[in-house]
Amino acid sequence: MSRKIKISDLHQDDKNFNKHTERGMALLEKSIEKVGVIESITVSSDDKIISGNARHEVMGRKFDGVEPIVIETDGTRPVIFKRTDIQSDTKQFHEAALLANTVAKKNIDLDLSLIEEVAVEEYGIEIEELGVEQTVWDTDFNLDDYFDNKGGNEKPIDGEIREIVLQYDKETFESVSNVLAEISKRFSLENNKSASVLKLIEIYNDSRRSGES
Numbered sequence: 194m195s196r197k198i199k200i201s202d203l204h205q206d207d208k209n210f211n212k213h214t215e216r217g218m219a220l221l222e223k224s225i226e227k228v229g230v231i232e233s234i235t236v237s238s239d240d241k242i243i244s245g246n247a248r249h250e251v252m253g254r255k256f257d258g259v260e261p262i263v264i265e266t267d268g269t270r271p272v273i274f275k276r277t278d279i280q281s282d283t284k285q286f287h288e289a290a291l292l293a294n295t296v297a298k299k300n301i302d303l304d305l306s307l308i309e310e311v312a313v314e315e316y317g318i319e320i321e322e323l324g325v326e327q328t329v330w331d332t333d334f335n336l337d338d339y340f341d342n343k344g345g346n347e348k349p350i351d352g353e354i355r356e357i358v359l360q361y362d363k364e365t366f367e368s369v370s371n372v373l374a375e376i377s378k379r380f381s382l383e384n385n386k387s388a389s390v391l392k393l394i395e396i397y398n399d400s401r402r403s404g405e406s
Contacts (some may be wrong), residue, residue, distance in 0.1 A: 198263050210308050344379065
């Protein structure tokens with residue numbers, strides 16, 4: 194069963210856990226321009242987007258005035274998206290296959306604070322079972338004295354501060370910066386990146402010790 198609806202009638206998820214990335218959005222736009230629509234948008238019964246907020250944003254621009262195909266389902270039967278214009282083992286087939294995977298990989302930037310606030314605290318969702326690492330939300334670490342004493346800038350015995358320089362591409366740098374910011378916020382580290390890294394190491398070490406016991 195299908196019904197008529199406009200792309201503009203769909204509602205973006207105001208609590209979307211994926212903030213997306215600049216590179217991912219650009220790649221999504223290129224994908225639609227190059228091979229057309231290869232991924233669908235899934236919405237709730239009241240037309241709020243479950244999956245495909247980024248696709249909705251780009252499709253809204255690319256297909257303004259084009260009536261979408263709507264398939265209504267209760268999720269108990271598979272929905273197959275068949276592209277009648279793409280033949281297997283062709284250049285377009287492989288371009289579409291590559292883009293389907295690279296767009297998904299490059300356009301992920303999870304909002305950890307929002308996941309904690311909504312999924313964990315409001316709905317009690319076991320996020321680790323859904324593939325989300327929960328390490329940064331563990332609170333069984335009594336390191337306040339450690340950071341009060343050292344301030345995240347521990348000096349070696351000889352008095353010389355050691356420095357580690359890490360280099361990333363733009364996308365990875367943004368992801369690492371976001372994680373450190375989330376840790377800093379979660380543990381009240383006043384945006385001290387050194388303290389955030391130490392906290393992350395302590396969490397990892399404690400988790401490893403727990404796994405060995």
